[in-house]
Amino acid sequence: MSSHREAPEISRDPVADSTDLYAFVSPDQPDTVTLIANYIPLQEPAGGPNFYAFGDDDEVRYDIHVDNDGDGQPDVTYRFRFHSQLLDPETFLYNTGPITALDSPNWNNRQFYSVWKIVDQGPGKLLGSNLPCPPCNIGPLSTPHYASLADMAVHSLDGGIKVFAGQRAEGFYVDLGAIFDLGDLRPFENLHAQYGMHVFTKPAPGVNATNRLNVHSIAIQVPITDLVQPGASGESDPKSVIGVWTTASRQAASVLEANGNTVTSGPWRQVSRLGNPLINEVIIALGDKDRWNHLEPVGDKQFAHYYAHPELAALLPALYPGVFPNLEALVKSGKTRADLEAILLTGIPSGLIPGFQNNTGSVLSDMLRLNTAIPPSSSPNILGLLGGDLAGFPNGRRVFDDIVTVELRAVAGVTYALVDPSFKPDAAAGEVTDGLTPSSVKAPFLTSFPYLGVPYSGFYNPS
Amino acid sequence: MSVNNGTDRPMEDVTEGGQHAEPSRRSVLHGAAGLAGAGLAATVMAGTLAAPASASAAPRTHPGRAARVPHSDEPVIVHVRDVRSGEMDVFAGESQVSLRDPGLAARLTQAVR
Numbered sequence: 001m002s003s004h005r006e007a008p009e010i011s012r013d014p015v016a017d018s019t020d021l022y023a024f025v026s027p028d029q030p031d032t033v034t035l036i037a038n039y040i041p042l043q044e045p046a047g048g049p050n051f052y053a054f055g056d057d058d059e060v061r062y063d064i065h066v067d068n069d070g071d072g073q074p075d076v077t078y079r080f081r082f083h084s085q086l087l088d089p090e091t092f093l094y095n096t097g098p099i100t101a102l103d104s105p106n107w108n109n110r111q112f113y114s115v116w117k118i119v120d121q122g123p124g125k126l127l128g129s130n131l132p133c134p135p136c137n138i139g140p141l142s143t144p145h146y147a148s149l150a151d152m153a154v155h156s157l158d159g160g161i162k163v164f165a166g167q168r169a170e171g172f173y174v175d176l177g178a179i180f181d182l183g184d185l186r187p188f189e190n191l192h193a194q195y196g197m198h199v200f201t202k203p204a205p206g207v208n209a210t211n212r213l214n215v216h217s218i219a220i221q222v223p224i225t226d227l228v229q230p231g232a233s234g235e236s237d238p239k240s241v242i243g244v245w246t247t248a249s250r251q252a253a254s255v256l257e258a259n260g261n262t263v264t265s266g267p268w269r270q271v272s273r274l275g276n277p278l279i280n281e282v283i284i285a286l287g288d289k290d291r292w293n294h295l296e297p298v299g300d301k302q303f304a305h306y307y308a309h310p311e312l313a314a315l316l317p318a319l320y321p322g323v324f325p326n327l328e329a330l331v332k333s334g335k336t337r338a339d340l341e342a343i344l345l346t347g348i349p350s351g352l353i354p355g356f357q358n359n360t361g362s363v364l365s366d367m368l369r370l371n372t373a374i375p376p377s378s379s380p381n382i383l384g385l386l387g388g389d390l391a392g393f394p395n396g397r398r399v400f401d402d403i404v405t406v407e408l409r410a411v412a413g414v415t416y417a418l419v420d421p422s423f424k425p426d427a428a429a430g431e432v433t434d435g436l437t438p439s440s441v442k443a444p445f446l447t448s449f450p451y452l453g454v455p456y457s458g459f460y461n462p463s
Numbered sequence: 464m465s466v467n468n469g470t471d472r473p474m475e476d477v478t479e480g481g482q483h484a485e486p487s488r489r490s491v492l493h494g495a496a497g498l499a500g501a502g503l504a505a506t507v508m509a510g511t512l513a514a515p516a517s518a519s520a521a522p523r524t525h526p527g528r529a530a531r532v533p534h535s536d537e538p539v540i541v542h543v544r545d546v547r548s549g550e551m552d553v554f555a556g557e558s559q560v561s562l563r564d565p566g567l568a569a570r571l572t573q574a575v576r
Contacts, residue, residue: 251554251557252554252559253540253542253552253554253559255538255540263538263540265537265538265539265540265554265555265556265557266540266552266554266555266556266557266558266559267554267557267558267559268557
């Protein structure tokens with residue numbers, strides 16, 4: 001998965017577990033950028049009686065960071081802190097009647113949040129407080145007209161900013177069951193070595209393992225000028241490029257008292273991090289995953305060897321014998337994957353792709369880089385840059401981008417020719433996929449903020 | 464007693480997390496919440512380090528949540544990392560101070576035996 005339960009420690013801490021990060025120039029508001037950080041993975045919609053909620057402000061602190069000068073450190077941070085309110089502790093019910101408004105007295109266990117903007121790690125500016133989250137999508141009796149109810153939780157703040165925090169349909173599609181069954185890709189599984197077991201005799205369509213599951217999204221739409229350095233002008237201007245990542249933090253010390261209360265204290269420690277998708281998932285090795293989650297992007301030079309020699313690149317020729325001969329030779333040569341380092345750690349410099357750059361300089365840092373001067377595509381390609389769409393991943397990431405296929409193909413070698421024109425990618429490298437598309441997501445993506453679909457209700461899912 | 468200011472930053476600050484020397488969250492939690500190894504943790508009221516908090520003096524908390532109380536009543540969590548040398552971390556609010564006080568460490572150890 002993009003970053004769902006991707007590391008040992010955070011897999012045991014769902015409310016602090018970042019799952020996906022999106023950053024894109026808003027298609028319907030192209031003078032703004034939308035940033036979305038998802039948390040709390042793999043939510044079964046039927047989550048009662050304690051439906052999902054963010055960690056409260058004495059538990060978890062959520063940040064979305066933006067670096068606009070290429071040093072791998074935050075220049076602008078949007079901080080979200082939540083607090084819950086229990087109207088009636090004498091009932092076991094989440095709601096005691098239909099919830100038709102965000103101030104409905106029938107809604108017993110609700111959550112609110114505050115959002116700050118922090119510039120250059122200085123004092124924070126409070127942008128909004130006591131902003132209500134929507135309830136979770138329960139069913140036709142408890143949350144009738146859910147889409148319009150959730151719309152009420154899109155808050156417009158001063159300065160042309162919109163925010164939303166609450167449950168959404170999982171938009172990330174991936175054939176998790178196959179991929180983590182020793183690298184099976186169902187559309188090509190007849191070519192898998194299968195360890196001599198001959199389980200698969202023909203190709204099969206992909207299966208979306210996250211279908212009909214929900215997540216919790218923190219979304220903010222802000223003017224581009226709030227994020228970039230002053231004077232940013234045009235696609236070729238390095239000032240137009242930002243690097244984005246999200247973190248969740250908990251306080252350093254915690255004591256579980258005999259009565260079940262928890263006392264926390266001390267400075268905040270980062271426990272989760274997400275920039276580019278799938279990195280801590282399949283690039284960073286198990287022994288370093290927890291440490292990676294605790295660090296800032298500025299320290300990522302120590303992990304560069306994972307990007308330069310990804311384990312997955314060696315696995316593909318081994319698991320699919322004879323399918324990736326050129327990749328196999330490349331791996332055996334020991335050459336550094338400068339293409340992956342550029343895409344994921346520095347951004348793509350000018351000159352490699354006509355009319356495009358999202359380079360942030362020489363500091364190796366895993367950030368989702370977005371050239372904010374590139375306008376939204378009128379006909380998006382889910383393969384982003386690989387599909388000739390400069391507005392898609394890895395130029396930021398849109399909610400519908402097929403980042404699994406993009407990264408599979410990149411690791412398989414299709415992007416290596418960018419840095420070594422003598423390299424000929426294998427034919428299979430341009431075809432490899434887990435076989436899924438946005439149509440694998442049953443809840444349609446929205447055309448406006450917050451773009452991720454209406455969450456699945458517990459009443460109808462599973463059905 | 465030597466005192467070292469830790470990573471004490473106000474809530475609005477942003478980068479307290481994640482440097483190489485930072486202990487992992489799990490080790491912090493285990494170290495602070497349990498009595499792992501030579502470590503000793505105590506939750507006490509500010510100014511009453513010598514005795515465990517009595518029920519009446521315990522910080523006010525809500526079920527499943529940490530205390531949110533005025534500064535003077537803030538819970539203080541002490542993590543004695545090494546009883547013999549007296550190295551300890553004191554957590555309060557969003558602050559952390561590192562101390563070396565063998566006498567205090569000994570008294571805390573005595574209090575829980």
